[in-house]
Amino acid sequence: MSRQxxxxxxxxxxxxxxxxxSMTNTDTRNITATVEQIQKLVSAGCDIVRCAIPDMEAAEAFGEIKKKVGIPLVADIHFDYRLALEAIxxxxDKVRINPGNIGSRDRVKAVVxxxxxxxxxxxIGVNSGSLEKDILEQYGGVTAEGLAExxxxxxxxxxEMGFSDLILSLKASDVRLNYAAHKIIHEKTDYPLHIGITEAGTLESGKAKSALGIGALLLDGIGDTVRVSLTGDPVNEVLFAIEILKALDLRSSSIRFVSCPTCGRCGVDLAKITSDVETALKPIEDKMKEKQIPSFTVAVMGCEVNGPGEAREADFGVACGKGKGLIFKDGNIIKTVPExxxxxxxxxxIEEEKILV
Structure with missing residues (x-):
């Protein structure tokens, strides 16, 4: 287990x-726009937000932003150690640096x-695109071993500067390389690991790479905090990260939603039913978080082949027949209702059992 x-x-x-x-993509110097985006990230379920600090004006704006939001804020620093000092x-609440591009040892020590x-x-953030020259020469390019080193x-x-309150991250856009690097470092240190696939791509293409890259690590017990890196609105990063954690049962106070893909045996409009159920479950999840209600499973199944079994295994479920559905709770049939x-x-x-108690 990693240290905390x-x-x-x-x-x-x-x-x-x-x-x-997640990370804001507004100009940090624009306090209003940045605060608005942070609030949207919080509403989406983000736990920690990072802001870029490219210059001293941004570092000063960071302080004003911090006063207006309640979520932990991380200052993202490159090249100029003085920006880190000002942000601190x-x-x-945390600074992200790559000591290799901060400069001399004295400058790194000042930040520490x-x-x-x-x-x-x-x-400490290391990316495949910014490895030290001697490491690139030693390994003949970007390798998992080089990232870990x-x-x-x-x-x-x-x-060596007397500081050990660290989180490590070593990210690559290549899923296999990223996975291999984390396997190496996981065996060599107990520092918490910030994981993700850097520069994963757009919402369309980046989701697949992120699900594979992050999911594989989490299944191996690697990773303590995650960021899904997608081009565009960062709110999508948070929403998809939640989906990854829910799929692995790593998100408390959430609903695991199961539905079948449908086939020629389906006798109802399952696409509409699942859409209606999923939409109605979202505000229930918000209330669950407020009340700290544990996660549970909801299954919506389209026919009599796998439907009854899946519905019985869920906390709440429905197994559909021709124009109707059997509603289950904790494995028991509650009633039959029309489509x-x-x-x-x-x-x-669900509301009566989980929310109104």
Missing amino acids: INCGGILIGGGAPVSIQ KNGA DAAKEREIPIR SALRNAVLVE EDIAKELILY
Whole structure:
């Protein structure tokens, strides 16, 4: 198990739930636009938000943004160590740096000392596109071994400065390379790992790469906090990260939704029923989080072949026949309802059992 660090009240590692991160793509100097986007990310279910700090004006704006939001904020720093110092002074809950591009050892130490004084963690971020020249020469290009070595080398550098409140990330856009690098570092350190597939692509293409890359690591017990990197609206990153965690049963207070693909035996409009049920479940999930209601499963099945079995295994389910559906709760048949009432009746039982208690 990894060690645990605290990022603005969100625990990372050490058995804590896998947290979801995203990054604003507004100009950080535009305080209003950035705050609005952060609020949308929070509403979507984000746990930690990162903001780019390209210059001193952005570092100063970061402080104003921090005052207006309640979510932990991470300052993303490259090249200029003074930006990290200013962001830390302005309330950063964590800073993300690559010591290799910050500059001299003294400059890295200045950032480390500031983080130590404010008692905030540092994320050491290494990407396949920014490996040190000597590592590239040693391994003949970008390799899993080189990524792991770079992250560990930088962690040791910071450790020698008397600081160990670290999170490591080593990301690649190649799923296999990314997986192999994390397998290596997972065996060599107990620092929490921030995982994801960097530059995964658009919403259409990037979701497949992210699901494979992140899901494979989480199934192996690797990863303490995640970011899905998609081109476009970062809210989509959060929503898809939630779907990945739900699929692996790693998201508390969520609903696992099961529905069949339909076939020629289906005697109802299952596409409409599943859409109606799924839409109605979203506000229920919001209430579950507020009340800390544990996760449960809902199954909507289209015919008598696998339908009754799947419905019985779910906490709530329906197995459809010709123009009707059998509603189940905890494996027991509750009632038979006509097709047009299936979604409404199923949701009613869920609300009565889980929300109105």
